Amino acid sequence: MKILLIGEYSRLHNSLKEGLQKLGNEVIILGFKDGFKDFPVDFPLEKKWDSGFRKKIKLGLLVLTGFDISSYLTYRQFRKNSNHFQDFDVVQLINENSFFCDYRHEKKILKYLFKHNQKVFLLSAGDDYMYVDYNFEHTDNPSIVQPYLAGKIANKEFSNVLKFRTKPFEKLHQYIYENIQGVIATDLDYHIPLQNHPKYLGLIPSPMNVDKFPKKELVINERIIIFHGINRESYFKKGNDFFEKALEIIKKKYDDKIDVFVTENVPYNDYISRYNQAHILLDQLYGHDQGSNGLEAMAKGKVVFTNASNIFEKHYNLTQKVAINGLPDVDYLVNELSFLIENPTEIIAIGNRARTFIEKEHDYLKIAQKYLDTWTK
Known part of the structure; x- marks a missing residue:
């Protein structure tokens, strides 16, 4: 054709x-x-x-x-x-x-x-x-x-x-x-x-061309790495104001357990280096389904705060989380991040399910x- x-x-x-x-x-x-x-x-x-x-x-x-x-x-x-x-x-x-x-x-x-x-x-x-x-x-x-x-x-x-x-x-x-x-x-x-x-x-x-993202399980050593990439042009559209407020609380609460990488207008190689090291990625709010950044991070087995609503879970018949549904609510975001930081095995489990989901539904x-x-x- x-x-x-x-x-x-x-x-x-x-x-x-x-x-x-x-x-x-x-x-x-x-x-x-x-x-x-x-x-x-x-x-x-x-x-x-x-x-x-x-x-x-x-x-x-x-x-x-x-x-x-x-x-x-x-x-x-x-x-x-x-x-x-x-x-x-x-x-x-x-x-x-x-x-x-x-x-x-x-x-x-x-x-x-x-x-x-x-x-x-x-x-x-x-x-x-x-x-x-x-x-x-x-x-x-x-x-x-x-x-x-x-x-x-x-x-x-x-x-x-x-x-x-x-x-x-x-x-x-x-x-x-x-x-x-x-x-x-x-x-x-x-x-x-x-x-x-x-x-x-x-x-x-x-x-998603999964051939470009070889399967690689997350490894958590001493600290959990959270990545937040900011694009000023879409700052409010993505809900970055809520993510930033939640991160300020999380950094004070878990200073001894986490590293937070926030990038804005950095060279691409620096961006990718920090992105690839991350266990948790803060992507976007305001929606039901993931965008391209979220899908790529899920293909890499990361835990992504993105659009993953009840409608999304029902459509794909999901019984376990493959991503964290992001909501414009600082307290909610803090609670979800706190749970993951205190339960690092859940980060590994969600990351593995995210990769499997991409292979099944987006190949x-x-x-x-x-x-x-x-x-x-």
Whole structure:
């Protein structure tokens, strides 16, 4: 089968590509490289006029004329190689705004893809119209909308979410759903809003290339190591304010038993070195299911504070913890961390179960086959 994967988030499409290729398919990725993560892309797109003095000119032009030069330049990059993006059996979009263009230019690109390929599918793998709308309508559902509504995130920092509540992106959503064969959710957070939608094809968990993470059991010597990596851009979205407050209490309480590594904007090699030494990793709050960082840490057999709600446990028929469900509650986080520090054998046990869970539910070859089965139904 000839497959075109469009867009990249946290290595999702690269891992899927590796699985599909091993199963004998021809696969190409088109899109941006997910920012500083710089993931491999066969046909890379570059977002132009998006920083420095040119960005100021772009914004001024946008205000005066409504013309978005970055979107136009992305469209030109696509058209330059458009003959490479036709005659595929399957095209899969990673998002409703895979090209990060305004409505006009995004629709022009999509129109070409719909016209020149057999089947087009959509992933719900991040913020999109239905996910954002659902969480504003159901504010009790754990999501990044909660810290925004609590006043912790400014509109400017939340613009990539709020854009899906505007009329142009509602129109883009409708246009996409009129032309795709179906939509696939990559975890439970995106599955919940899509239930009962006629175009919904079901949940396929994110693929993890377990070959890249050799099985290695945690070893605890004298001290337990806790790792907290902070990205300021997503500080409140991930619940880092709660993690930091909990860590301050834990450090005072167990100073003789633990080492806490907190990193922020450190070189990648330093980050990975500290990350790999850790027994416990603080990842994120506000959700039901794990993101890419959590899945990778679980594949390495670590105990991860992440999204692992009752809905998650029920969906996967879990009777024992494979991760610690993170909640925006300092006392709760302190109690959960205290229990692990005082019961280090439980750290080993959860870490082993986490690895087994990834092998069972997220192995990239099993996931690739699920995609093939879904696309060909």
